[in-house]
Amino acid sequence: MLAYFLRRLVGIVPTVVLVSMFVFALQQMLPGDPALALAGEERDPESIAYIREKYHLNEPIWVQYGYWMGGVLKGDLGISLRTNIPVTDLLVQKLPVTIQLALMAIAIALMIGIPMGVLSALKRGTPLDWLANVTALSGLSIPNFWLGVLLILLVSVKLGWLPASGYESPFDDPIQNLKTMIMPAFVLGTSIAATMMRHTRSAMLEVLRSDYVRTARAKGVRERFVILRHAFRNALIPVVTIGTLQLGELLAGAVLTEQVFTIPGFGKQIVDAVFNRDYAVVQGVVLCSSLAFVLLNLAADMAYFLLNPRIRT
């Protein structure tokens, strides 16, 4: 198993490199000229020429990629054209924010989605199942940003319980941090919870029909043990898959939610960078996100081993 793990780790490198090449090429295809976008309203020709020169914008695309890759290998992800700040600094500032939001959202999703899915499967066909399905469907259908704005208007403006937007670092003020993060995490979490609930439900239903569960029941094992030890553990496998995918997406940045709640995470960063044609920032964020995604997938595969011995061979 260690060999498998190491092989997978090595395989991450070509994946991430390919993704970075693909995104680099895509950016170049975007209409619009980064030098023009960043030179300022007056379009001073000297400024434009300087920007072109400094960031190798006149070179062919594979040379520009070479410069970037060379920098990455030295740990230098380039400079944000817009703010003159090294991309690494920007990422270091924003990564904890995005990680925190992602983890909180997924925690809420798991806390709501999985129990609801299990209950829904067990009480299939009853009003409880119906209610859970309707809630899940609403969670999937309601746009995040709309729910976000509504929550702000209700909770912050009308009730004054939580701040309307902004972000406070947990190291500076943990309570304020929770106050600023709870609404966006809730908005994100509820839409993911809906997906988790549906998948848990269908996975549970399938497992509950299986032979070994029938055998366990026939043996007279208590229902609670049947559910928790036999059914649930096996139903978790598809749920882990979905959960990992969702977490990966969250780590790429929840763009709309971050925009609405003004959370300075990856999502906002990458959208602004694309609009400003700030290539280096986009590349940096994509590199981080794709790395995170690939590592999460690896973690998920490892989790399968733990959950289901049959997969270990």
Place this chain on the structure above:
Amino acid sequence: MTRKLSLAVAAGMMLIGSAASAETLKIGLADDPDVLDPDQSRTFVGRIVYTALCDKLVDIDPDLNFVPQLATSWEWSDGGKALTMKLRDGVTFHDGEKFDAAAVKANIERSKTLPESRRKSEVKSIDTVDVVDPLTVRFNLKAPDATLLATLSDRAGMMMSPKAAAEAGAGLGAKLVCSGPFKFVERVQQDRIVLEKFPAYWNAATIHFDQVIYRTIPDSTVRLANLQAGDLDMLERLSPPDIATVKADSKLQVVDVVGLGYQGITINNNNGDRSKTPLGQDPRVRKALELSIDRTALNQVVFDGAHLPGNQFVSPQSQFYNKAIPVPARDVAKAKALLKEAGAEGFSFEMQFPNNPDMTRAAQVIQAMASEAGFDVKLRATEFATMLKEQSAGNYQATEVGWSGRVDPDGNIHAFATCKGGINDTKYCNPEVDKLLDAARRTNDLAERKKLYASVIEILDRERPIIYLYHPKWIWALSKKLQGYKPYPDAMIRLEGMKKAS
């Protein structure tokens, strides 16, 4: 034990008390500033932050007259080729360095020579800077430049500590050191910028806040929600549909002023093949398009009447406005007649516009109005950076676009209407206009300048490379507790005299 405890409690309460009396002003911005270095930055919101951080050589008053700030008096000499300024005594930068003529010289050199400087074209007319004495500086110009004072009232005139600038180079934006009422504390990208009071500021008596926090909240609904919830004291760029809501709120107030810029339709006159259309080539067609638009109705429908209709590159409130050419009313019959005369009935063209809600609505209204006169307008929503590129490359027929505006009228027209103008995307070229505009920037005689610009406006009204539609008003929403805010046409939030009632 009890006594120690009560002493500790008392000390604690004193600390809490002193912290509570620290007055913080929270301002909501609609965008995130870029690099916080006046020589490098290009964003409008950056200038709002500089208003608190950096003093300039001269400032403006609400009527756009120049008033002293770091310079106390100035005079022109040598036929307008030299500007001598007397500087304020006793001014220090945030790092304790003295402000003097040598500092001014160093700042201008930086604007001219720093590779990343975006101010180069603005200070091009300055040839050399002489340090006459520690409190007197002279700018020697290559040719007379009436726009110099306006330039020195903006980013090029912001004075940074030469020591800090020399040490940090292009990295000064990470921790700007100026001499304004507040000094830089910290910045979280796309979240907030925190400034604290600079006790040694020369005009500290007018500053009533200990801390200013600028928060970036791009969504206008959320920005307003923050104000309503009390998390902001003030926000800039209130969305016109929200004006009624704010007016109805007893805790909030609306403040507005007509800005320096304009919004209009820029038409491709001569920039490549796509200009070879009746619209691009025939002024009658352009006049017909203008006559088909009801500016008042457009303003009413899209902006709830919030902005000011206009027809020249300066607003009707400007002293340079040519009163002989007032804003025309809609005249569909005349528009149809002109189109017929030009043989362009049913003419179809494509108008691109930035894909935000306001511009989209405005474009649709223009399309509807123009169709009644016989135009077939095809709309194309374009993302902003792409639109810039298309315009500059000549790949457009008409664009609904504006200009943020400058204090000096030259800034609203020279680069757009002269043959070699840097932002002349229409490629309109009339040597007579060039002559008049160049003359207008070379004389300091106000009456003379007004005459010259009036002549330019006459010519532009005949040839109409750009159809000016309206002048956006700057609209702020403030908590009623905030007193003393004076709106300026340049939209800058000047903190002198502002205070929060308890």
